Structures are given as structure tokens and as C-alpha cells.
Amino acid sequence: DTEVTQTPKHLVMGMTNKKSLKCEQHMGHRAMYWYKQKAKKPPELMFVYSYEKLSINESVPSRFSPECPNSSLLNLHLHALQPEDSALYLCASSQGLAGEQYFGPGTRLTVT
């Protein structure tokens, strides 16, 4: 099973809302990632977790707050977002930091 699942598939939120994106994998991978992708652009790395510890934060604004409660789950908490944060948010996982990355289907986020 090489599946990474993400919920919800679509999310519309106002600038004052608080919401969370969820990512799950059951491949025993110990590295998990959040990416942001704007239309017709490649994915941009946001955060990397390795063994449930934050390994890389690509200078992401504090209105995005990642959380890795266990080795299978990765959350991205959203608060006070801006319309320019509207994008496809992708989660990925790999066996270790050097391994092949497997991506989920993404959450399409629209901030109104």
C-alpha cells in the first residue's frame, strides 16, 4: 500500500476562520512533508517532519502551524489566512529523509 490520504478534499474558509488539514499514511514512513502548490507552478516545500520532529521550516508564516501527533499523522493548522494562501496543499511521506516521496491527492483551499 503506497497510499497517502488527505482530508478534506476541498476547503473554503474566511480570513478569520481556524481550520485544519489532515494527512495520514500507513506505510511506516518516518518522514512527512507539507507542500503548497499554486496553479501552473511546481510544489513548494513548507515543512518537513522526521521521526515526529520538525526538521525543516521553509520560513513559512506563523498563520500556518504544523503538527505531527504520531508517526502516521500530519496536520496543518490554519488561522487568519489571506486570499493569496489559496492553493493546493499537498502532503507527502517517505521512508526516511532520503527516500522516494509519495504524495497524497491534496486539499484544494480557497480563502475568501
Add this chain to the structure above:
Amino acid sequence: KQEVTQIPAALSVPEGENLVLNCSFTDSAIYNLQWFRQDPGKGLTSLLLIQSSQREQTSGRLNASLDKSSGRSTLYIAASQPGDSATYLCAVKLGGGSNYKLTFGKGTLLTVNP
């Protein structure tokens, strides 16, 4: 800073044609290179992973090659089908410490016409 370039940006071919997508990178000290496929509005599907010590990988009608010294990789698709229509992304991973970060090219949009 690693830069990844993909040529062409878009390609349209008739069904059945063999084709090659190109990827070049500026820093040859890569750990591995991964080719992905992305359908519109969807996530990325990993097609092939080539480790820095390998020269090529094959999966079905796909063959990816790697020439680390010249900073190039190619993805060869044989006997293309309309279902191959998608954006193809090349991504390289630099090693070293904990910074195993994927750097993506901008992709090649492939259209295979029936």
C-alpha cells in the same frame, strides 16, 4: 542553489509516438532524482526514482536515464497513449545533513492526441 529546468514546457504528439522529456540541474551533487506525473488539480504520482549511483530505471513503457556529471536526466515514453496526457515533473534531492530537500522543475505539459 540548485536549479532544475525542464524542456520543453509543453509538448503535443499524436498517439503512438515515442517521446523524450528533458530535465537539467545545476548542482551535480544530487542524492537522487524522481520523475512525477500530475493530472490537473490532483496530487503527484511517483513514476521513477533514480539513485545517484544508477544510470537508468525502467517501468513499463517508461525509461528514465541519469547523467549526473552533465546534470541531465531524460524520461522516455514509448508508444504514447491519450491517457499519458498530464504534467510531468522532475525533482532532484540534494543530500547532506538533514537537508534532503526536493527541488522541482516547472514541468512539461504533455498532450497525446488520439
